[in-house]
Amino acid sequence: MFCHQCGDKLVDESTFCINCGAKVDQDNQITEQIQSPETPNTSIHSHETSPPQVETNGKKTLITHSLFPYVIPLISLVLVSVFLIFTYLSEQRKNDQVLELQQTAEANALEGNFTEATKLLEDAIEIRPDYDVLQQNLDEVNRAQTFADQLDAALTLSANQQFDQAEQELTTLTNQLAAENSPLFTSFEVLITAEEETITIEKIKLELPTITNIDELANKLNTLEALSNTEAEAVKTEIMDKIVQIAFEEASTLYTDGYFEEALAMLNKGLNYSSNNEQLLAFKDEIEQAITAFEEQAVQDDLHNRTAAVEVTYFDAVLEENGDITISGTLISTATVPIYSLTVYLAIFDEEGNFLFEDILFVEPYELNPGDEGIFEGVIEDVNQEAYIEITNITWYFDL
DSSP states (O other), X not given: OBOTTTOOBOOTTOSBXXXXXXXXXXXXXXXXXXXXXXXXXXXXXTTSSSOOEEEETTEEEEOOOOOHHHHHHHHHHHHHHHHHHHHXXXXXXXXXXXXXXXXXXXHHHHTTOHHHHHHHHHHHHHHOTTOHHHHHXXXXXXXXXXXXXXXXXXXXXXXXXXXXXXXXXXXXXXXXXXXXXXXGGHHHHHHHHHHHHHHHHHHHHHHGGGOOOHHHHHHHHHHHHTOOSHHHHHHHHHHHHHHHHHHHHHHHHHHHTTOHXXXXXXXXXXHTTOTTOHHHHHHHHHHHHHHHHHHHHHHHHHHHHHHOOEEEEEEEEEEOTTSOEEEEEEEEEOOSSOEEEEEEEEEEEETTOOEEEEEEEEOBSSEEOTTOEEEEEEEEOOOOSOEEEEEEEEEEEOOO
């Protein structure tokens, strides 16, 4: 017989269907033997391929297996699968949206658009509030925004020429920057370095008009050597021009005063910073020529000062009635330096030219500057004869 619920064949004498578990209704069992009008008393077994049939009012009805028990699980499986697929696709779309917002926010932040980056990250957090990395990104952007505001404040101080305060702010920011390793802060390091260079340059430009010493200017030039921007090059050129100007002016003064070596040293000092300056080179040649001429002249002057530093301009000797000879004379210093302690040596001869004796006279004043006139005079006693007197030598001293 067969189950009235699922149509599966029942085990003989069974109380429940082993397939669907339905209770067997003994009053309405479907037996294995069913009479057919054409083949009475013919036994039909369940092992044949024809499906079981029942007779109702003289008609046979085909009995089929019920599909209902399979439909519900199948529908449930389909619905769950659709739901899971929909959920997956929905979550994937959210992930893609969050990733796009995060990447766009990062691009904006790297360009310094922190306000836009903040908005994008907040939108992403609203979609995925449980993503910790989004909050970390937002915290970084907020720190970068605060840092940018502080840097702007320092730049404002610098623009108002409050350089000391600006430098203090930049130093503080540099210390803060050392604790950050986010790519968002990389550009700040470049900006801070550039502004520090700008402040250095601007401070030097303000000081330049008051600096009149080559060594001080050289220190400023050394400070600028570490900088390579266009403004620094312009200020370096300005400093070198001023060094040249000071070197030329001071050398000119020294040269005029006769300090040739000092003048030459000043020109060489200027040429240390502007080695090809034509003005300084030309003046250096002039001074070197002057030094050469001076040295040659110095040799001549030294010889002159040693051998011919005085010139007698007047000399007279008178034999007095008492037999004494009165001598007087003047001389002038032709030396190039002061001379002092001048002594005139005299030789006295008789009328026949025989040497009688010698004498000396001292020149007054004691020291003669170049061009000064000195006087010498005296009396030679008891000559008592006609005689003539000759200046045999004049001596003097001078400092080397």
